[in-house]
Structure formats: structure tokens, C-alpha cells
Amino acid sequence: MDNYKFGFIHNYMPETIIGREAEKKTLKEALNSKEAELIAILGRRRVGKTFLIRGYYQQHLVFECTGLHEAGLPDQLLNFNNALQQAMQSPIPPATPDSWMQAFTFLSSFLQIKMKTKPVVVLFDEFPWMHTPKSGFLMAFGHWWNTWASRKPQLKVVICGSAASWMVENVLHNRGGLHNRVSRTIRLLPFSLKESEDYLVSRGVRLDHYQLLQLYMAIGGIPQYLKQINNGESSTQVIDRLFFERNGILKAEFNVLYRSLFNNPSHHESIVRQLAKKASGMSRTEIIQACGFTTGGTTTRLFEELEQSGFISQYIPFEKTSRDAVYKLSDEYSLFYLKFVERSRATDAGAWLKLAAGHVYNSWSGYAFEAICQKHVLQIKEALGIRGVYTEASGWRYTSKPGEEGAQIDLLLDRKDHCINICEIKFSDKMFVIDKKYAAELDRKISVFKERTKTKKTIFPTMITTYGTTQNIYYTGRIVSEVTMADLFG
Numbered sequence: 001m002d003n004y005k006f007g008f009i010h011n012y013m014p015e016t017i018i019g020r021e022a023e024k025k026t027l028k029e030a031l032n033s034k035e036a037e038l039i040a041i042l043g044r045r046r047v048g049k050t051f052l053i054r055g056y057y058q059q060h061l062v063f064e065c066t067g068l069h070e071a072g073l074p075d076q077l078l079n080f081n082n083a084l085q086q087a088m089q090s091p092i093p094p095a096t097p098d099s100w101m102q103a104f105t106f107l108s109s110f111l112q113i114k115m116k117t118k119p120v121v122v123l124f125d126e127f128p129w130m131h132t133p134k135s136g137f138l139m140a141f142g143h144w145w146n147t148w149a150s151r152k153p154q155l156k157v158v159i160c161g162s163a164a165s166w167m168v169e170n171v172l173h174n175r176g177g178l179h180n181r182v183s184r185t186i187r188l189l190p191f192s193l194k195e196s197e198d199y200l201v202s203r204g205v206r207l208d209h210y211q212l213l214q215l216y217m218a219i220g221g222i223p224q225y226l227k228q229i230n231n232g233e234s235s236t237q238v239i240d241r242l243f244f245e246r247n248g249i250l251k252a253e254f255n256v257l258y259r260s261l262f263n264n265p266s267h268h269e270s271i272v273r274q275l276a277k278k279a280s281g282m283s284r285t286e287i288i289q290a291c292g293f294t295t296g297g298t299t300t301r302l303f304e305e306l307e308q309s310g311f312i313s314q315y316i317p318f319e320k321t322s323r324d325a326v327y328k329l330s331d332e333y334s335l336f337y338l339k340f341v342e343r344s345r346a347t348d349a350g351a352w353l354k355l356a357a358g359h360v361y362n363s364w365s366g367y368a369f370e371a372i373c374q375k376h377v378l379q380i381k382e383a384l385g386i387r388g389v390y391t392e393a394s395g396w397r398y399t400s401k402p403g404e405e406g407a408q409i410d411l412l413l414d415r416k417d418h419c420i421n422i423c424e425i426k427f428s429d430k431m432f433v434i435d436k437k438y439a440a441e442l443d444r445k446i447s448v449f450k451e452r453t454k455t456k457k458t459i460f461p462t463m464i465t466t467y468g469t470t471q472n473i474y475y476t477g478r479i480v481s482e483v484t485m486a487d488l489f490g
Contacts, residue, residue, distance in 0.1 A: 017055045018202055019195035023186050027056050030156055030184055031119050036149055037156045038181055040171055042164040043188030044310050045260055046224035049160045050125050052188065057121040060156070062114045063087040063107065064122075067129030069260060076130055076137075077103060084110060100140035108148050111155065119154045127159040128166040138170060142177025150181070163261050165305035189310065191221030192376065193489045199223060204231050209485050210429070210466060211235040217368035218243070220332035225250065236352050243341050244351040254337045261309055267293070267302050272311060272329060276338040279367035280397065280408060281315065281326035303327070313374075318396040318412050319453060326395065330371055339364045369427035370410050373464055376488045380423070380464065381413070383487035390416040398452050407448040411464070420455065421462045421481070422446060432465045439474040 017024065030037040043049045054061065065083035068075055080103050081096045088094070088110060097103035107122075114120050124130065124141075131137045149155055161167040164187070171178055172185065191199060197212055207215070214235040219225040219242070228249055229238050242250040258265035258272075270291045275282060282290070284303065293299050306312045313330040316322055329335050340355050355361065373380065377393045392414045400406035411423035424442065426432045434442075446459055460480040463469045468484050 016202070017052060018199040019191060020052060020188075023052060023188065024056060026184055026186055027052075031057070031060065031121075034153055035183070036152050036154075037183045038145060038150075039156065039158045039184045039186065040167060040182045041158060041160045041186045041188060042167050042308070043160075043162065043186075044164065044190075044222075045162040045257055046222045047188050047190055047310075048223040049162075049188050050123075051223070053121075053123055053158050053160065057123075057156075057158070060119055060121040061123060062120045063110065065124055065130075067124070067126035069126070069129050071129070071132070073132050073135045076132060076135065100135060100137045101143070104140055104144035104148075108144070111152075115152060115154045119156055121156045121158060124157070124159045127161045128163045128170070131170070138174075139177065142174070142181070145181060146177055162309075163305075164308035164310070165262075165301070168304075168308055189221075191223060191226070192379075193221070193372070194379075196221045196226055197489060199226055200229060203227070203229075205229050206231075207235065209489055212489075213369075213372070213466065213485055215239070216372060217332055217365065218336040219250065222333065225333065236356075239352045240349055243336075244344065244348075250333070250337070251341060254334065254342070257333075262305060267291070268306055268311075271302060271306060271327075272331075272334050273338060275312060275327060275329035276335050279328075279363065279370070281328040281395075283324070283326055287327060315374075315395055318394045318409075318414060328371065328374075330375070332368060332371070335364070335368060335371075365427045366425075369466075370425045373411060373423075373425050373488070377411075377413075379488050379490045380411075380483050382490055383483045384413075384421065384462070384481055386413070386415060386417075386421075396449060396453075398448055405444065405448070407445045407452075409445065409449060413462075414457075418456075419458045419460055421460045422449065423462045423464050423483075425464045426466075428466055431467045431470050432463065433470045434472065434474040434479070436474060439478060442478070 027039070030039055041049050041053070050066075054064075063083065064087070065080050068079050071079070077097050077100070081094060084106060085093045094106065097106055111120065111122070145157070149157060159167075159171065161171075172182055174181075193212065193216055196216060200207065200212070211234060215226075215229065215238060218239050225242075228242055233241070242248050244251070258269055262268050271287055274287055274290045288295060288299060293302075303312070307314060311329070311331040311334060312327050314322075314325045314327055316325050339360060340352075344351070344355070374393070377391075378387075381387050381389075381391060394412050394414065395409060396412050397408040398406050409422055410425040413421040413423065415421070422445075442461065446461065449455070450459070461478060463479055463482040464484075465482065466485040469475055469479065469482055
């Protein structure tokens with residue numbers, strides 16, 4: 001079980017849940033519908049799935065059961081029985097069911113008493129963990145839903161799972177009793193920069209945007225990681241404490257994280273490790289070769305599982321198809337851990353300051369900031385004044401042949417109004433300065449792009465930086481628009 005998982009918060013009102021506006025709208029519609037609802041919530045470990053349901057549905061939640069990790073059928077049934085006893089508020093435990101079929105019969109009897117005039121919510125948390133080999137859990141759940149639960153308009157059943165790929169394959173794409181039974185699906189993503197800031201402010205923690213950005217680059221928008229930040233600490237102090245102190249909470253998280261989500265996680269970790277080495281991303285073929293895998297269904301599933309769980313992202317280059325897709329590591333925590341923590345012997349205060357003075361920091365910060373910008377394309381479009389323009393975001397690279405020079409574009413916004421924003425992403429602790437050398441490189445890059453793509457669209461060179469770009473002779477007449485760190489918090 002998670003040793004610092006969100007607990008029950010009985011005095012929580014829906015309005016106090018930070019962000020999650022679309023998700024709350026979906027949950028409200030389900031609660032008010034005149035039909036039984038089966039709601040599937042997917043999202044990686046620590047992202048706040050349980051917290052969202054407990055917080056939003058607290059006045060309607062009558063039964064909750066959380067699956068046990070790597071436990072057998074007897075322990076799962078005993079755990080279910082304990083949950084039922086707690087829901088019944090009975091000092092005497094009910095008889096332990098001897099099968100999942102019987103367990104759901106017991107649950108029906110309990111719910112029948114609860115369902116009167118108001119909607120009632122049932123939560124199965126870590127749903128995949130309940131489905132142990134030869135337990136019949138999924139079959140019994142499907143039977144219970146089809147024959148009893150689906151006929152109760154006031155009943156809203158929520159199933160959560162950190163193992164997103166398992167949820168997709170066994171629930172959303174189920175070919176048996178649960179086929180097309182899920183009425184609503186929510187994929188809960190990490191907080192954006194703005195949501196992270198709002199969440200910390202709600203906890204009394206106030207940091208400037210640069211401090212927040214540095215923290216986000218290390219831990220991402222995972223609520224449970226953000227929860228560890230104390231008021232009065234700088235980003236450097238937080239990173240030192242969580243990653244480099246002897247008992248730092250995020251020091252051991254990496255192994256637990258992948259083991260809790262995947263069976264045989266070593267292959268998943270191999271892919272993540274390879275992607276951590278290459279900021280520009282890798283094709284599927286390149287990853288398979290680097291990891292020593294063979295092609296086939298098993299390998300395809302590894303990519304799907306990592307993608308569904310939010311650790312890697314697939315990007316289709318400009319004017320290419322999915323066959324040319326490039327994969328990038330999109331989990332900030334994993335990248336930071338592999339770059340700085342895994343082989344670090346530093347355990348004293350100030351470890352992060354020393355590491356941040358090294359050359360590895362520069363390559364990591366550029367990679368991490370670029371990945372964050374790719375997750376905040378909507379905010380970038382807003383800052384550029386093109387929110388209402390249909391846009392496809394992608395990257396682009398030209399691998400040179402002998403005698404040629406290659407080129408790579410960090411982020412390219414291909415617009416329906418016949419324009420393209422070619423975005424240069426630069427992380428810096430001060431205003432970025434375009435010098436003669438960089439200006440020539442930028443001109444060459446745009447020239448190669450035009451030549452190789454034969455595009456007829458208008459090109460708008462765009463800078464995305466932390467504190468902005470100094471307007472000197474190399475900026476004027478070359479850069480059309482810019483976006484700053486502050487815009488990403490919009």
C-alpha cells in the first residue's frame with residue numbers, strides 16, 4: 001500500500017479541489033444522470049485519482065475498496081470484507097465471502113438498503129490489483145454489473161487504476177461481459193504549471209515562477225510530490241531534501257513506481273533509460289535496437305503501457321505519418337532521477353547546488369524545459385494570440401547526408417491560417433541573448449526547413465524563454481514573437 005497516499009478528508013467540498021474542471025464536470029453529469037454509471041478513471045500513481053473521487057463524491061460515497069498489491073485471492077476477499085464492514089459501520093464483521101461472485105452478492109444486499117432517494121457512489125480503487133490469476137474477479141464484476149448494478153439508476157460505480165494499460169485492455173476494450181459497459185472515462189493527467197502553483201498556494205506555499213519551474217522540471221505536476229513541499233523552502237532546499245537526503249521520499253520512488261504499475265518492469269525501465277539519454281527522442285526501431293528487444297506484439301505492448309501511463313509521449317514530425325513517430329521521455333521525475341539521483345553519492349545539504357553547477361545540468365534543464373513547453377502548447381497559443389486558430393504542434397529534424405548540415409526544430413506550430421511558428425526553446429536564469437553565432441544558426445535552420453519541406457507558408461520565428469529575450473540587433477527583424485515563463489503559468 002502507498003505509505004503516503006491521500007487519506008479520507010471528510011470536510012472536503014468539491015470547490016476546494018484544485019483544477020480538474022473538465023473532470024469535475026464529467027463527475028457532476030454522471031451523478032445527475034438518470035441511469036446507472038460505470039466510470040473508469042485512469043492515471044499514473046500519485047496523480048490524485050482517489051483524492052478526486054473522495055473529495056468530489058464525499059457525500060455520496062457509501063462503499064470503497066482498494067485492491068492489495070501482489071496479494072492472493074484469500075487476502076483480497078478478506079480486504080473486501082473489511083471494507084464492507086467499515087461501510088456498514090458494524091462492530092461485527094460479516095461473513096468473509098468465499099468467491100468474488102458471493103462478494104458482489106453481499107455488496108448488492110448492502111447497497112439495496114442505501115439506495116433510496118439520493119445517488120450513491122461505489123469506488124473500487126486499484127481495480128487491476130483485485131484481478132489476481134484464476135480469481136474470477138473480472139468475470140464476477142462484469143456479471144454483477146450486467147445483472148444487477150446497471151439496472152439501478154441511482155448507482156454510480158467508479159473504478160480507478162494506476163496501471164492504465166491494464167485498464168484499457170481489460171476494461172475499456174473488454175470483449176466479454178464489460179464490453180462497451182463503461183459510460184464515462186477520465187484520464188487524469190498531472191497538474192499543469194498553473195494548477196501546481198494554485199495547489200501550492202492552497203497549502204500556504206508561495207514561490208516565484210522560476211522556483212516553481214525548477215521544481216516542476218524535477219518532479220512534474222504530481223500532486224503527491226508537490227504535497228511534500230514545505231512553506232519557506234527554496235526549490236533547491238526541496239530538491240535536496242526529497243532526492244538527496246538519506247531518507248528522501250523521492251530517492252526510492254523510482255523502483256516502487258514502475259514495479260507498482262507493470263509486471264516485469266525491467267523492460268519498461270530499459271526504454272525509459274534509453275530515452276533519458278536522448279533529448280531529441282528516438283524512433284521505435286532505434287529504441288528496440290538500443291534495448292536489445294525483438295519486434296513483435298510484446299514490444300508493442302511495452303510502448304503502449306508506458307504511453308498510456310504517461311511516462312513517454314509519441315510525436316509525429318511535421319508532414320510525416322505515425323510510422324515516422326519519435327518517442328520522448330515525458331515524465332519529469334524519471335528524467336531527473338536518472339540524470340542526477342541514481343548514481344549520486346551525495347547525501348549532504350547542498351548536494352543539488354553542486355550538481356547544478358555541472359555541465360549535465362545545462363543539457364538536462366534544456367531538455368526538461370522543452371518537454372514542459374510541449375505539454376503547455378495551449379498556453380503558448382494563448383500567449384501568441386492564436387488560441388482560436390486550428391494548429392498542429394510537432395517537431396522537425398533533418399538528418400544530414402555526407403556533406404550536408406542537419407537541422408532540428410524544438411517545437412513547430414503549423415497553423416490553418418497558412419502560417420508556421422518555428423519555436424526556439426531556451427532555458428536560462430536571466431534574459432536570453434541572441435548573439436551573432438546563434439542568429440546565423442537560426443537563419444540556417446529556417447533555411448534548411450524551407451528547402452526540405454518546400455513549404456509555402458509564412459514562417460514566424462518565435463522565442464520561448466524563461467525571462468524573455470534581449471532586443472538587440474540580432475533580435476530585431478528576425479524574431480516575430482516571443483513567449484516567456486510567465487505565459488506558461490497562464
